[in-house]
Amino acid sequence: MFTHNLFYAVGEAGGEAINVKAGCKVDASYNVMYSPNTNAFKLSNTGFGGSRFQAQIKAYNNTIVNSGWRRDPNKPKGGSVWAEEGCLVSICNNLIINSMFAVKAPDFEVAGGAGADLNSVFDYNFYASGTQQSTVAQHIANGTLTAFDGFKPGVTDVIYSAHDVRGGSTGDNDPKFVNFPFTSNPPGSYTFDPTWDFHLQTGSPPATWGVMATTNKSPSPK
Template structure:
């Protein structure tokens, strides 16, 4: 019996030792590359590259989760793939390892600065959840053809010859979160939203729109919060807020603590140039830092916003007299409560940490060294409004995670002091 106990003990010690050694020598699998097209679902694993060789679809009732560090490489220059989302999509990057929807590096030339190399994310009426967290989307916005999934499904504008947006939504009951992400190098609109409970926060938009297009274009059927976003040089408006489409519920947007720079000047015809309000949209707009934009917050006089809308505590700066003149209050330009604006070029310098205020209004190139934080002593500090009601202060639950809209800043703009 003693010998048996000793033998058993030695065997257990040996097995434990092997287990520990196995754990200590475990190696993380090397990243792999896989070609994909057609229907997709399941999990795209951390750090891998998925080479897209045709249109993709997430079928109704199915989900695709994309883990951190994944590269979704749009590699078909003929088809220019769209991603049709009938089910759910969860793109879950991290600050250190974002998910990237991109194209081969060789395609990233000056000639392709506004993308047009793949389509976009088209969420159909059976989509119920969509998350883009710490995700980079770039070089898309291709024009539709008769063979495009969005045209065949009668989604977006449902016809050939239209540049698709980065993201399109259509289900009023869907829940959409876009957070800590970057949208850049797209041909026209960034987001074109025709349905959903939507939370857009802490994102950066730049280099979007060749001859038209808004960074965020919202229609009826959407209830959205848009907060703490930096939007640089959209072709037309940073935010186009409209109740067009006559869906229920009425479009209601609470937009606060956004920074909008150089908006609207590149549009060949005159329309908006910062934030556009129309067709009985209900819009509450607070704490917006508007720097060198073509116009102030502008309404469609023939179809104005809902009278319950609230505009307050926005800050305007213009480097040129033309810019300053075009944000002065009028029947079209909305003057909000406690808005801060000057009448002379160069007054009310917001004191940005690193952005040349003399940058050409026609510039669309984004310099990653720019810093839109506020310096100590900025007149935008301490001027923000914080006592208003947010739509998702208690959270929006998506895929088991609760996303809460950020508390408003006491400053104006997306970024306070460092």
């Protein structure tokens, strides 16, 4: 179980806040993950077999901020959550803010593919992008200047679910944290300010939103 932790500036040339493989059963909730190099969660069933059972992960009510921007821009692999290789997951009720991409699950629901288990659930995640832009040349060439560019429809491997909240442009869906520069914190920044407060103000859009806003739970895999 991972709960009520603060992860920040994880990885220099790669790396995730939480990386799960076969043989693990994980419940992750109420964590703040600021500027992991590649993903907040990299979830995989690699290594499955023998005594190593299927990787099973529930990740809910986490706050993911500025994820993915420090990954080598020539080798992008996710930018918030990455699920692959037959892991069984429930990724719900998370705040994904100013991160490079929305939740990604390559080959999910592709017969014979290497995607997450078909019984996995991805839904009720809340996305928001400030207006600030990356100045990295390859990000500009790739068309991923803002987080919103990685949340839009049509992005490769991104999961689009019926109850996700994404907004229509940069600056939409300000989560109204108690203290965080939502529209000015640079995408590639990894310096964590201990005065930041990621609690939600009264009237914050995500405060009364989600699959089970009053029970603080997440749907189980199918």
